[in-house]
Amino acid sequence: MNWWNGLKIKAREREPLRKHTTFKIGGRAEYFFEPGDADELKSLLSLLKRRKIPILALGAGSNILASDKDIDAAIIRLSSPYFKGVKFKGSFVEAGSGLMLNQLLLASKRRGLSGAEFLAGIPGTVGGALIMNAGLKEESIADIVESVTVIDYNGGVKTLPKTGIKFEYRQSSLSKYIIVSAVIKLAKKDKRDIADRIAQYLTRRRLSQDLSYPSAGCVFKNPRGYSAGQLIDLCGLKGRRSGGACVSRRHANFILNKGNAKAKDVFALMDLIGKEVRSKFKIKLEPEIKIWR
């Protein structure tokens, strides 16, 4: 009998994280839970708190580098249908945290609702995109969100208006919560225009980024006024390898898993990049990806 059996929750033990990250890298997580609804999530949180087990929330795993070592924590993934809902009310859409961004775009396009097209091609969930304020240089999800319903690590649910959330470049004050859902404001538009805009964003992404091997997208944040990719490129690091990991030849801020890469291979490349950029440009790069150790 496991300590969580009373909850009747979907659970796994020693779950390999490489199965749940787009990098396809990571050791095992001691516990892996997929609550069926908000009540199960609340009960789980209070049980984990009582047992003092650290919690990590997982979305699509597209911005995470999990260490090769096993992680002594409980991963919570909001992947049940309850957390993937999408409800329209006029030009507002309420989207579940676990909903993939492309699903949100598809549903909005069908309704002739525009405004989120810039998220096309970002391989994340609504919750993940909000936590890290995903987007492009010019626009981010903060621009279209109206409110976010969250649950804190004590199980308290609240709805935060946009004005109560601090959004910055690739981060937000939402990281201290588990996101349940968000209301996003869209606007009526011709369906063909929406489809065209989505296609344009996808093309732009395909042309500039490297989607040929598993990765976690851009590894470093852009330092103010600079592009991390350009700085790494100017250091001549494209194509540099460590074990199964390789700096992309197409976009130098992408590290690719060219086959059985370990987290230690990626860390070695990140260290090398950090040192080279610091010595050549006197600029300190900060990781954009989340590192789970």
Ligand code: EPU
């Ligand atoms: N560049 C190079 N060499 C490279 C890569 C880029 O010279 O190897 C130059 C480009 O030619 C361009 C400039 O650097 O002049 C900027 O490159 P890009 O347009 O690809 O944008 P970015 O700043 O590298 C940012 C985000 C991306 C987002 C794009 C789209 C960050 C760290 N990256 O990339 O986000 O998709 O803008 O606007 O903010 C991600 O979060 O994972 C991500 C990929």
